[in-house]
Amino acid sequence: MASSSSYNPPCAACKFLRRKCIAGCIFSAYFPAEEPQKFANVHKIFGASNVGKLLKELLPHQREDAVNSLAYEAEARVRDPVYGCIGAISFLQSQADRLQKELDDANADLFRFNDIYTSN
Amino acid sequence: MASSSSYNPPCAACKFLRRKCIAGCIFSAYFPAEEPQKFANVHKIFGASNVGKLLKELLPHQREDAVNSLAYEAEARVRDPVYGCIGAISFLQSQADRLQKELDDANADLFRFNDIYTSN
Numbered sequence: 269m270a271s272s273s274s275y276n277p278p279c280a281a282c283k284f285l286r287r288k289c290i291a292g293c294i295f296s297a298y299f300p301a302e303e304p305q306k307f308a309n310v311h312k313i314f315g316a317s318n319v320g321k322l323l324k325e326l327l328p329h330q331r332e333d334a335v336n337s338l339a340y341e342a343e344a345r346v347r348d349p350v351y352g353c354i355g356a357i358s359f360l361q362s363q364a365d366r367l368q369k370e371l372d373d374a375n376a377d378l379f380r381f382n383d384i385y386t387s388n
Numbered sequence: 389m390a391s392s393s394s395y396n397p398p399c400a401a402c403k404f405l406r407r408k409c410i411a412g413c414i415f416s417a418y419f420p421a422e423e424p425q426k427f428a429n430v431h432k433i434f435g436a437s438n439v440g441k442l443l444k445e446l447l448p449h450q451r452e453d454a455v456n457s458l459a460y461e462a463e464a465r466v467r468d469p470v471y472g473c474i475g476a477i478s479f480l481q482s483q484a485d486r487l488q489k490e491l492d493d494a495n496a497d498l499f500r501f502n503d504i505y506t507s508n
Contacts (some may be wrong), residue, residue: 290472315435330470337474341461349442351452351471354457360480367487374494381501
């Protein structure tokens with residue numbers, strides 16, 4: 269017969285840190301047990317203590333976005349230890365510069381076409 | 389009379405961590421004493437130990453780029469604790485999407501102009 273006491277499985281953070289996942293654990297809502305790599309990355313790059321401190325300094329409704337952005341940064345840094353997510357910023361900046369130049373050229377062509385069209 | 393022994397002022401990291409800056413200090417080449425905020429930010433967000441570990445795992449010629457990208461990420465996270473540099477990624481992604489749409493529209497207009505021009 270199953271025990272009537274409820275069992276709370278530890279969140280990914282507490283499992284990783286081999287500690288009891290107590291009620292009110294700052295990590296449990298954002299690091300579910302099914303996503304162990306998310307916490308492992310964040311722990312490796314930022315450190316559990318820094319992440320916990322940062323979360324405690326935020327308002328509760330800001331914490332999910334903060335964890336997701338930290339997880340994105342941590343994953344990027346694990347994949348590319350030299351540039352991390354700055355690689356994505358450089359890529360997007362180059363892409364935006366190239367598109368702006370192509371748009372300027374296209375607008376200049378349109379301006380010329382418009383001149384020819386209206387002068388005929 | 390000045391002493392003949394040379395005095396090496398500690399790098400920003402060793403000064404911050406209140407320790408002697410020994411020859412071969414992993415931080416000294418990348419965290420000069422004149423830029424204390426650069427190390428303070430990196431320490432606050434990533435932790436000195438994580439940064440030292442990451443630098444030691446890289447080849448010497450990769451370390452400057454790594455420190456600069458870490459410093460950029462750390463400064464962004466200090467300024468915006470919720471989104472950090474992911475805010476810049478979202479902004480650039482929206483900008484690239486908007487430019488791509490404007491370019492597609494301009495190219496469609498050019499195509500129409502070209503059709504009219506060549507059919508006359």
